[in-house]
Amino acid sequence: MEVSSSAYYAWLKKPGELISAQMLRLYRRAKALFKASRNSLGSRELAKALRKEGFEITRYRAIKLMERLKLVVTQRIAYKVTTKRKHSDAVADNLLNMNFNPVGPNQIWEGKIWNSYEDAWFWMLKSEIAKAQGHDHSQLSSIWRLVSSSQSDEYVGEAYYLYLLHQKFTLEIKASLFSDALETFAQIEQRPNNEKTVSVLEKYATRVRQVLKNRDFIVVQGEIGSNGDWWHSLSRNRFMFSDIEGTLNTVEVRCDNKREKYTVAQDTEWKIPKRWGRCKIMVVGDTQANFNLVEIRQGA
Template identity: 30%
Template sequence: MKTNIGTLIYTGILLSSSSYIFAQNNDNLSEHIATVINAKSIERIAPKYPMSAARSGQEGWAKVSFVIDKEGNVVDPIIQDSSGLSSFEKEALRAVKKWKYSPAMQDGEAIEQCQMLVQMDFVLEQQKGVTRKFKARYIDITDAIANKDLAQAATMLAELGDSQLWNHSESTYFYLADAVYAKAIDDQERELKSVNRALSGSKEKLSSDSYLYLIQRQFILNLSSQQYLNALESIERLEATDDNENLLTKLQPYAEQVSQLVKGSEPLLMEATIHEGGQFYHKLSRDTFALAVNQGSLDEVQVRCANKRSRFTAVNGNQWHIPKAWGQCTIFVTGMPETKFDVFETGAYVGEI
């Protein structure tokens, strides 16, 4: 579903014949005040550098989402995104499983802490920037896109992507080029993925104009794909960026509309797809959600909140209510590749607790 950045469409949704998996609590949760002490790191072992990547001069990064249990152990780590090299993903998972924390505490009792996300960067000391060979190939690709020779650009991008012989800077520029190509062919899903990866890479190697361009596209694409909280995070990133005055003035009115939307009472709809990795994740802005499968099948939905974690069978049409005391939540949904479904959000705005 494409959304004009100048128009936020409020969609009314009727959710019927739904059951509550989380028991409704008649107590007024909004009046409950809890003192939460976050988990503190005791030991964080650095990941090993993959030997094959080191020999090839490859650099990259991996983002890992994980849970800290009541004993302070890391459980259920998940690769949320990476620069694209599986060896970095494997080493990041191996390392984080060995980490140790003092557990989070709520009113004197140990609790799980579930909204944990860390990016591990794999960088070789001798690497300085893009190589001449990469720069030449990058210019050829961007020239082909500018000249609307998209078939040639696609071929060169595929060849460069298959090689995966990038350092940190080259990885950033590869995804920048891929994002520009994806915009040229109107593939918004691919563009957003590449924009996110370019922004997760080597920021200091990008020009100011390129960095601001990526933030602008990230905001617009998050809005278009109904990822409203992510769109607001793009604005926060922009606010922390130098030379942001013109772009911030341009986007701020739309950001205010997005903020009003997520904090309002109108239901929210997001169209989602399970891709090859078999997983989809989404940060919730409301305390009630439901999943409606349009094509394929779903297996499980895992709800990871600031102070609680639960796993359920992903029942089509079922509705889940999240107690406010659980805090900000992200859902991780698994299923058959290419399964298409809708995420409906209703109820009260959660916000940051």
């Protein structure tokens, strides 16, 4: 035990100390208050806190109490800023802008926010990986996020940005997203040095317009995502659902001038008045529920 024999025998002869219930309660509350303060309560504040709980204690007694219970104050170091932001660096765009009700898919994302330069390169690399793996939906989603961000054309270069729009146009046609494809083609027509790309894609844009004009039915395959919904930009103002596998609950029609919500019913046709303007739909249902959205030509 590393004590002298005399000390040991002196301890044996020393009478045991009796601690009253009131004193034991004082010890326990003092320890609890000190711990709750993260070891920051000094004798003055500890005495105040104990007096509020009904204990009769002076500051001097609080000092002795802290010594007895070995309560040592730990001084916390205040946070000090050691770096300064370089104001010439790019700051991530305020895409949310207090708008907590997005009107379309892939418009608001949560998670880690990088600066816009890193964000552009991240989605560019993700789109290339998806392309190599043959995942059209993931590639289209990545490109959409990239081209919808301001200044992304400056970060990836004009030539590559035009290439991305080309890929986006092709993927949208492949997915029967004809309205989106025509919007993408309009963007391509506005880019500088676009002559070669426009000459290649113009015939396909013409075919898309012919399909929208002449084909009675345009079938788009839909699947409810992990977040419980599926979005689509309508090319026509008449549509219906067919071949539903799983549960679809509601379809919300969000137009330029109107917004309505309906209960999904298979083989029921919806007709949207033209005065409502351009429309998107949000279908809500069980994750991985599959269905076909059928867009119907006027007069069919």
